[in-house]
Amino acid sequence: MRILNTIKYFEPSKGGMESVAKNLLIGIKQRRKNSKITVACNNHMKASKDRVEYYLGIKILRYRSFFLKSQPISLCFKSLNNEIKNADIVHHHYPFPTMEFALLKNIDALRKKKFIITWHANIQNSRWSWIERFYNPLIIKLLEAADEIIVTSPQLLEYSNILQIFKNKIAIIPLSFEPHNLTILPKELDQESIPKLLFVGKLRTYKGLMYLLEAINGLNVNLDIVGNGEEENNIREYIKNNNLNKVVHLYTNVNDEELVNFYKSSDIFVLPSVNEAEAFGVVQLEALSYGLPVINTNLKSGVPFVSLNNITGLTVDPANKNQLRNAILKLTSDKDLYNEFSKNAIKRSESFTNDKMVESYLNLYEN
Numbered sequence: 001m002r003i004l005n006t007i008k009y010f011e012p013s014k015g016g017m018e019s020v021a022k023n024l025l026i027g028i029k030q031r032r033k034n035s036k037i038t039v040a041c042n043n044h045m046k047a048s049k050d051r052v053e054y055y056l057g058i059k060i061l062r063y064r065s066f067f068l069k070s071q072p073i074s075l076c077f078k079s080l081n082n083e084i085k086n087a088d089i090v091h092h093h094y095p096f097p098t099m100e101f102a103l104l105k106n107i108d109a110l111r112k113k114k115f116i117i118t119w120h121a122n123i124q125n126s127r128w129s130w131i132e133r134f135y136n137p138l139i140i141k142l143l144e145a146a147d148e149i150i151v152t153s154p155q156l157l158e159y160s161n162i163l164q165i166f167k168n169k170i171a172i173i174p175l176s177f178e179p180h181n182l183t184i185l186p187k188e189l190d191q192e193s194i195p196k197l198l199f200v201g202k203l204r205t206y207k208g209l210m211y212l213l214e215a216i217n218g219l220n221v222n223l224d225i226v227g228n229g230e231e232e233n234n235i236r237e238y239i240k241n242n243n244l245n246k247v248v249h250l251y252t253n254v255n256d257e258e259l260v261n262f263y264k265s266s267d268i269f270v271l272p273s274v275n276e277a278e279a280f281g282v283v284q285l286e287a288l289s290y291g292l293p294v295i296n297t298n299l300k301s302g303v304p305f306v307s308l309n310n311i312t313g314l315t316v317d318p319a320n321k322n323q324l325r326n327a328i329l330k331l332t333s334d335k336d337l338y339n340e341f342s343k344n345a346i347k348r349s350e351s352f353t354n355d356k357m358v359e360s361y362l363n364l365y366e367n
Helices: 014-031 080-085 097-105 126-145 155-156 209-216 232-241 258-266 285-288 321-333 335-349 354-366
Strands: 002-006 036-042 050-056 060-062 067-068 071-073 090-095 114-119 146-151 169-172 196-200 222-226 248-251 266-272 292-299 313-316
Touching: 002 014, 014 036, 014 060, 014 354, 036 080, 090 097, 097 126, 114 126, 114 354, 146 155, 155 169, 196 209, 196 258, 196 285, 209 222, 209 232, 209 321, 222 258, 232 248, 266 285, 266 321, 285 292, 285 335, 292 321, 313 321, 321 335
Parallel strands: 002 036, 002 090, 036 060, 090 114, 114 146, 146 169, 196 222, 196 266, 222 248, 266 292, 292 313
Antiparallel strands: 050 060, 067 071
């Protein structure tokens, strides 16, 4: 089985899509040792030429790129035609605009292969709205050529006019995580200590961290922020200007072992994202697996599908600091509710393991 995966970035680049693609391909390689897997992606670093690397038996083609409005643009897909010809299966991870144009250029070759598209996100970005007039018809043409279209949550299908056209060949395979080997008991809220909130992720505007900081200002809680990104300076400035240095702690360089300790020592996980750039929120799965109730936002994406409102946590409107504040107060004051959510969180996380995702895709690849 020869598989070509096309994705914007791949290991060691970090992110929800990259992590899931890595786990998927490693899982397939472990189960089908004779499979030949190639990944075509942008280079996550500045480079003067294309590079070929190998990672755990997986061939990686990294195309040199330049950036337009933070989006990677690559014109170096000359080798893609040969990669498609040599593959039995082509699996594309949408969105990746320049690769989508390259795939369309090879549409005749794609029609001779098993062609699968995983639709990770509905693009709802005002910066790129001008391009939709001619981009969407091209995406429809690509979707027409696909044998199967995978969405990662029911919400992606529900809120996409384009996907509604292809409902008859769409399946849902949620994103996943690698469960830890620890025995985790449900948490019990200790109302004698100061509640500890946790955020893990990139420090970007769409993550809504400024709303979270405003929500906790004046509350008797602590907040650990784990991650790095372009919003770091704004966050540090807010912390300083509002005298939150003893309340909010920012950690920008945390290894996997340290991250486990953050999950184990926290009480509530908060994902306050404000728009559908947060397509799924894989990090919620990690939090749920440690028994952390989650406060998330009611986006038209997979975010509220992962942690369920009033079952594993609370869901609030995006960009609403008052609702965030009230959700925090509710969870930290109602011990029975908190304990119930913690039990449900662990059980919910068991539905999203890598093994289940890999088996679903293998079944798709081979049948």
